Amino acid sequence: MAKIIVITSGKGGVGKTTTTAALGAGLAMRGKKTVVIDFDVGLRNLDMIMGCERRVVFDFINVIQGDARLNQALIKDRRLENLSILPTSQTRDKDALTHQGVEKVLEELRNDFDYVICDSPAGIERGAHLAMYYADEAVVVTNPEVSSVRDSDRVLGLLSSKTRRAEKGEDAVKAHLLLTRYDPARVAKGDMMKVEDVLEILSIPLLGIIPESPTVLKASNLGSPVVFDEQSNAGRAYGDSVSRLMGEQIEMRALGPDRRGLFQRLRWRTA
Amino acid sequence: MSLFGFLRRPKTASSAETAKERLQILLAHERQDRSGPEYLPLLQKDILAAVKKYVQVANDKVQIKLQRGAEVSTLEIDIELAAPPPVGLAPLPRHRSLLPRAT
Numbered sequence: 429m430a431k432i433i434v435i436t437s438g439k440g441g442v443g444k445t446t447t448t449a450a451l452g453a454g455l456a457m458r459g460k461k462t463v464v465i466d467f468d469v470g471l472r473n474l475d476m477i478m479g480c481e482r483r484v485v486f487d488f489i490n491v492i493q494g495d496a497r498l499n500q501a502l503i504k505d506r507r508l509e510n511l512s513i514l515p516t517s518q519t520r521d522k523d524a525l526t527h528q529g530v531e532k533v534l535e536e537l538r539n540d541f542d543y544v545i546c547d548s549p550a551g552i553e554r555g556a557h558l559a560m561y562y563a564d565e566a567v568v569v570t571n572p573e574v575s576s577v578r579d580s581d582r583v584l585g586l587l588s589s590k591t592r593r594a595e596k597g598e599d600a601v602k603a604h605l606l607l608t609r610y611d612p613a614r615v616a617k618g619d620m621m622k623v624e625d626v627l628e629i630l631s632i633p634l635l636g637i638i639p640e641s642p643t644v645l646k647a648s649n650l651g652s653p654v655v656f657d658e659q660s661n662a663g664r665a666y667g668d669s670v671s672r673l674m675g676e677q678i679e680m681r682a683l684g685p686d687r688r689g690l691f692q693r694l695r696w697r698t699a
Numbered sequence: 700m701s702l703f704g705f706l707r708r709p710k711t712a713s714s715a716e717t718a719k720e721r722l723q724i725l726l727a728h729e730r731q732d733r734s735g736p737e738y739l740p741l742l743q744k745d746i747l748a749a750v751k752k753y754v755q756v757a758n759d760k761v762q763i764k765l766q767r768g769a770e771v772s773t774l775e776i777d778i779e780l781a782a783p784p785p786v787g788l789a790p791l792p793r794h795r796s797l798l799p800r801a802t
Contacts, residue, residue: 573718574721577722578722578725578726578729581726581729581730585730585733615715617713618713618715618716619713620715621718622715625715625718625719628719629723
């Protein structure tokens with residue numbers, strides 16, 4: 429039985445899709461059968477970040493509407509045999525998602541995989557609601573910035589009231605905080621909220637701290653989940669987060685941005 | 700700033716500290732608003748309209764809190780009225796004017 433995990437945030441542009449790709453690929457690298465699903469109907473992007481955009485034939489909506497079988501829509505990743513992608517439709521809108529349809533697809537996937545990772549659209553409308561509704565756990569992606577933290581708080585409220593677990597009175601959806609675009613240098617200068625500040629405000633357990641890093645953009649340029657770049661700090665930070673998601677205890681480290689060697693760092697200090 | 704100005708610079712809150720404080724205040728309110736049932740804001744609007752028929756109150760001076768307990772739940776309505784009129788004009792007891800007059 430798979431664990432269903434939603435990657436959500438409320439606010440757009442904080443790194444949900446990057447995180448979905450990285451955590452999905454990271455779990456598959458550790459031998460877990462994993463599928464990542466794009467819930468952002470009409471604004472399909474997970475396929476690009478995963479690097480399989482030219483292999484999309486059928487999508488999530490086709491399966492929901494009975495126009496294709498789930499096996500026809502699932503794309504097997506060429507790098508990791510444990511990893512599959514279920515892309516969404518680029519032409520339909522969010523009304524094409526139905527509770528019944530989503531539930532049926534998720535139940536089918538639950539039997540075949542260890543992890544089902546749902547990439548939520550931004551906002552708190554239908555797509556976001558359905559992405560979180562069936563979740564067992566949630567990764568709340570947050571930037572250390574006021575509007576992102578506020579939206580995350582709102583999403584945490586929804587996770588504790590508008591999900592199947594909440595409605596059925598089962599154990600609450602387990603929410604983790606993933607702090608992204610973190611810049612220790614700006615934190616040191618007092619220009620950015622500290623990890624501790626965000627944790628104190630949102631009071632949920634911390635899954636990881638992903639540094640602001642040029643590697644992330646490079647990874648999306650290439651369609652290669654950033655976790656594959658094990659030399660980069662962003663890749664390593666995602667790797668640590670994957671381990672924690674699997675229940676391992678790993679010391680938290682706030683890594684700096686990539687591509688700043690010792691020499692550059694010295695120059696930075698004295699500038 | 701003079702060369703050693705940083706030694707004397709008064710300590711001001713960093714922008715990150717300000718961000719944290721603003722969020723803490725805002726979220727305390729927002730969490731309270733969504734902790735109650737969905738009809739609470741509507742109820743607040745209706746009560747405000749009813750009170751305004753008789754006395755002047757500012758929109759933000761009506762607070763409604765619903766507290767659910769195991770045995771009893773309470774609905775707390777807190778209406779802050781403006782300062783009483785100056786002495787000399789016969790002051791009505793506060794709140795009393797809202798009650799129907801006995802005939």
